[in-house]
Amino acid sequence: MNRSIWIGGLVAILGVGGWLWQGGRDAVPPAPAPASAWTWQLPAGFPEPVVPADNPMTEAGFQLGRRLFYDKRLSGNGTQACASCHMQRLAFTDGRALPIGSTGEVGTRxxxxxxxxxxxxxxxxxxxxxxTLEIQAVVxxxxxxxxxxxxxNDENKADVLARFRADEDYRRRFAAVFPGQTEPINFENIVRAIATFERGVIxxxxxxDQARAGKLSLSEREERGRALFFSDKARCSECHGGYxxxxxxxxxxxRDVPRPFHNTGLYNVDGKGAYPDDNPGLIGVLPRPENMGRxxxxxxxxxxxxxxxxxxxxIASLEAVLDFYASHGRNVTHGAWKGDGRRNPLKDPIIDKIRLDARDKADLIAFLKTLTDESxxxxxxxxxxxxx
Structure with missing residues (x-):
């Protein structure tokens, strides 16, 4: 089944924006979150994020979501949490090519x-x-x-809720964040709390950023990389721009919400632009030929x-990523997905405009490393x- 159709059906059942199934007895619309102080502490140049009216930011909601994000009891078999695949020390990724789920299955992306x-x-x-994060958290x-x-799933969802309902600290926290509900510990509220935490991770x-604020200076190489990043030679900022x-x-x-997707020439399995059957990109959701590999x-x-x-x-390293872009795509020379992505007819035209030599790539790597936020x-x- 098409994944987007399945998700759409699940969202309809859950009733995002008007929840119907809460995994419990009481299909009661959620009460508004309690009034509590929330002030965005945003970096310079960062506008406020969009927040759904039916899931406002609160400190209590953020802290509840944080606990749920790290709690392995949220998985069906009690072995993994959201944080198992989103580790803080790796900027909330997992260091793997593909994630491994709670049952040992390997993901596709x-x-x-x-x-x-x-x-x-x-x-x-x-x-x-x-x-929205509320929709995505369901997946x-x-x-x-x-x-x-x-x-x-249907076999374990009651057990999952029971784990949290038996925890006095969680009962207190859910009641504070979602007051007025007969049973506030339900999947609707779990999703809302996790979304609140994730929305606050800035x-x-x-x-x-510190160099832009005048607090320090970049090295000569880093500064060369910065200038190159925003230049017509490297073209990086055309897809990786803004704050x-x-x-x-x-x-x-x-005002106008941008939703572009790009084919970078990573694959060209059939010589006509095809990507691997199990991971074709946007075409899997919007089945138009031009969406292959986006x-x-x-x-x-x-x-x-x-x-x-x-x-x-x-692609294992930043150096290899820049080699890939400098080559205007990837030539896969063996295996099931053999093909010359450099000749992919569906590739974004901007890829072929990139011009990088060895020094350019070294300078760009130096600049990209300045984007690490150690704090x-x-x-x-x-x-x-x-x-x-």
């Missing part, structure tokens, strides 16, 4: 960073229907038609921490509240 995820108008690699919890992640204090270094970025100031542009913030790269983790990956506010 690389685990994406949740840093600044509030600023994305679409979520995941190639599904424009996942436009790792319940979807198993491609690979099991947290593995909650990174914008890298050496690059979040991505062309899929929106906030409260955005994926979302990731942010380059903390990029030095998030290897391996690309949607399938098939972010060590900030206890985003860390494991259980101390594991």
């Amino acid at each position: 690389s685990a994406m960073s949740i840093a600044n995820v509030a600023y994305y108008p679409t979520l995941t690699w190639a599904n424009p229907s996942q436009i 790792p919890m319940f979807v198993d038609n491609l690979a099991v992640e947290l593995g909650i 990174s914008g204090n890298s050496r690059y 979040n270094f991505s062309d899929q970025t929106y906030d409260v100031t955005t 994926f979302r542009t990731v942010s380059l913030r903390n990029i030095a921490l998030t290897a391996p790269y690309m949607h399938d983790g098939s 972010f990956i060590a900030d206890p506010r985003y860390g494991d509240p259980f101390g594991d």
Whole structure:
């Protein structure tokens, strides 16, 4: 079954924006979150993120979501948490080419960073229907038609809720965040709390940011890389621009929401532009020929921490990524997916305009490393509240 159709059906059942199934007895619409102080502490140049009216930011909600994000009891078999594939020290990625779910199944796409995820108008690699964190959070919890992640299903969903309902601390926290409900510990509220935490995970204090603020100076090589990054020679900023270094970025100031997806020439299996059958990109959701091989542009913030790269983790290092772009695509010379991506007819034309020599690539690597936010990956506010 088409994954987007399955998700759409699940969202309809759950009733996002008007929840119907809560995994419990009481199908009661949620009460508004209690009034509590929430002030965005945003980096310079970062506008406020868009926040759904029916899931406002609160400190209590953020802290509840943080606990749930790190709690392995949220998986069907109690072995994994959201944080199992989104580790703070790796800018909330997992260091693997492909993630491994709670039942040992291997996923089909690389685990994406949740840093600044509030600023994305679409979520995941190639599904424009996942436009809010509330919708997206449902997928790792319940979807198993491609690979099991947290593995909650009809057989174990009652047990999952029972784990949290038996915990007095969780009962107190859920009651405070979702007052007036007969049974506030339900999947609707779990999803809302996790989305609140993820929306508040903000990174914008890298050496690059500090240099822009006049607090330090970049090295000569880093500065050359910065200039090159924004130049017509490298063309990096055309897809990785703005305060979040991505062309899929929106906030409260955005009028026209950008949702571009790109084919970079990573594959060309049949000589006509085809990508691997099990990972074809946007065409899997929007079945038009031109959508073959198109994926979302990731942010380059903390990029030095998030290897391996690309949607399938098939490029191991930043150096190899720049070699790939400098070659205008990838020539796969053996194996099932053999083909010359450099000649992919569906490739974004901008790829062929990139001009990089060895020194350019070294300078760009130096600059990209300035985008690492050391304070972010060590900030206890985003860390494991259980101390594991």
